[in-house]
Amino acid sequence: MMSFSKINAWLHLWLGLVSGAIVFFISVTGCILVFEEDIKLLTRPYMHAEASANTPLLPPSVLAAAAEKRMPGLQANNIRYQGPGRAAEVSFRSDSVVYVDPYTAKVTAIVDHEDFFHEITEGHTSLWLPPKAGRMVVTYSTLVFTILLITGMIIWWPKKWNRYNIRNAFTILWKAKFKRVNYDLHNVLGFYTLPVTLIIAYSGLFMGLGWVAKSSYWIASGGQSMPAYYEPHSDTTLIAGGTPLTVIDQVWEKSIKELSSPLSEALIIGIPDSKEEAVYVYTNTEGPRYQVHYFDQVSGALLKGTGTDVTRFSEANGGDQLRRLNYSLHVGSIWGFPSKLIYFLASFVAASLPVTGFYIWWGKRKKKRTALRKECQEVVI
Structure with missing residues (x-):
């Protein structure tokens, strides 16, 4: 009967071989998207x-x-x-x-x-496949990658915490042969980036798998279910006293003065296409503390909607806060440039893991074939 360590190593190997190419492309595109906004601001003066x-x-x-x-x-x-x-x-x-x-x-x-x-985002979220099928492939590849991170951590864990094993577990022997350096790049860098890559993988699963989002929300909120989204409608029986844009201007001014915190100018305001639609306003959109508000397009009255983003962030429960933090956690924007740099490096390492891992497997496979060939020759002799 196989031991736990052998089963873990076998699982790590074959899941890595099956998902390696997909994980590589997802990680490379993630590297590019980390600094999307910064690159745009640097190269597009019209912004x-x-x-x-x-x-x-x-x-x-x-x-x-x-x-x-x-x-x-x-x-x-x-x-x-x-x-x-x-x-x-x-x-x-x-x-x-x-x-x-x-x-x-x-x-x-x-x-x-x-x-x-936009094209890089399509590749990152669906591998340029038909959206529904592509997102499913990416989501379940992310789930496999999460398992790989856990099994890899088990493989990395030293059997004995002596000086020799600690040095091998935490340092790269740059003076060694390439085969050993490659092994260290896979194991050591994989360990150092593990906290960030786990967050990236988890936040991706939060967006892609309903059961991950619902269970996370239940835990973070103290046992509450994720609320359904409801966007209220404008009262079509009211008679407009001006143009819809007049009301939208009033709503915009009210949002900046009374609803944004702290008096943030960053917001998104929607212009209704029909008489039934409400005017929506997302305030504080420069970070995870955004909040959505709904207004009647005729009277400008504040309407009540439901969802995870209808209450002020500071007053929201843990589940609502987690839901609103999730995107920032995924793209690395939560602490600005420093966290983006950390995410970029972690994504780069994540992209390298399938490559270094494949080389480790290929080297062992080649070694076994050489040993088998030598054994066969000795038998013939």
Whole structure:
């Protein structure tokens, strides 16, 4: 009967061989996406907007009108205020996004949202396969990767904590032969990046597997079930006293002054397509403390919706907070640039693990074949 250590090693080997290529592509694309926003800001000057001191932001109606002039026949769908020094994004039900200076209403660019990073995101989430099938492959490959991290940790764990084993477990012997260096790169770097790669894998499973999200929410909230999402509707019996954009301007101003914390300019405001739709506003969108609010498009009255993001972050239960933190935990933006750098390095190491692991397996396989050939020759002689 096989021992636990042999079963663990066998599981680690074959799961790694089966999922290695997929884990490699997911990790490489993850490396690129970690600094997506930073690269965009560095290479796309139209995303910036300069303003003198105390220059007020222009309301949504002005930005929407400026963008719609450049997109004849289309109506703005939502407006994203990005914060101080950033151009606003006006989206339409099309492939194009219009960037508008929120202080002057000058259109700075019209771009296709299906750019390089969009393609990389498609590869990261679905391997460029049909979305439903691709996401399933990525999700279950992430689950396999999580098992690989755990089995790899068991393999790495020293049998005896003496000086020799500790040195081998925590250091890379750079002066050794390539075969040994490769082994250390796989084991040692895999250990050092384990906490981050586990967080990345877990947060990915949170997004991809309902049972992971529901069970995590239940634990974090102290036994509560994840609430269903409900978006309230506007009262269609009311008679509008002005245009919908007039109400949206009022809602925007109210959101900045009373609902954002602390007086954050970063928010997304939706423009209804029908009389039944409510105006939605996401406040504090520069981080995980975002919150959604719904307003009647005629009266501007605050409406009550349900979900994990309808209450102020500081007042939300642990499950709601975990749900809202999850994306930042996955992409590494939770502590800004320092955490992004850590995530980049961890993703790079994760991409290298299938490569170094395959080389370890190939070397052992080659060694066994050589030994078998030698044994056969001796028998013939």
